[in-house]
Amino acid sequence: MNILLGLLPFLVFAIAARLFGTSGALCAAALTALILCARDWTGPRRHCGLLELVSLIVFGGLAVYAGLTRPAWPVMGVRLAVDAVLLLVMLASLLIGRPFTLGYARPEGDPAAWLTPRFIRGHYVVSGVWTAAVAAIVAADALVLVWPNALMVGVAVIVTALLAASRFTRRYAASLRT
Incomplete structure (x- = not known):
């Protein structure tokens, strides 16, 4: 699963915001999302x-809006907003019965296995x-927005949440293959 790659625009935004400000970071994140989508559309996944x-819709829309209106958005406010949108999309995918990780199933895998209860349950778990990791990130963003001195705590929560989710995904996927 390339879930971490799918989150790359959010990482690009976080890094670029320090270098280019909010509007520049939105453009960098939108461009990253566009490149990832183009790669997916032209690759085996189609x-x-x-x-x-x-990412493309949120960062692209916000970049266009920022370019037209030049709002004075705080970086943490934008991070909180885009992370909250991502969290809502992830939650919605679970609630409608189509866990978002299903789209990251390997195209070379056996399509017959994709309908088994074990496969579907595994995607609900992952x-x-x-989703829990992104919820922790949203909470960390909110903490830093309200209490800027907690920046290092926020960064630690974000890194820990991403590493824990990534490690769990690898181990859980390996246990399903046995």
Whole structure:
């Protein structure tokens, strides 16, 4: 699963915001999402993953809006907003019965296995873990927005949440293959 790659526009935004400000970071994140979507559309999957598509829509829309209106947005406010949108999309995918990780199933895998209860349950579990990680990130963003002195705590929560979800995904996927 390339879930971390799907989250790359969010990382690009976080890094670029320090270098280029909010508007420049929105453009950099939108360009990253566009590149990822183009890679997916022209690759073996022939469709853009949910995370990449949401990133393209959110960052692209906000970049266009920022370019037209020049708002004075705080970086943490924008991070909180885009992370909250991502969290809502992830939650919605679980609630409608289509865990977002299903779109990241390997195209070379056996399509017959994709309908088994074990496969679907595995995607609910992995999607739930990533949704919980993004919920922790949203909480960290909110903490830093309200209390800027907690920046290092926020960064630690974000890094820990992403590493834990990534490690869990690898181990859980390996246990399903046995």
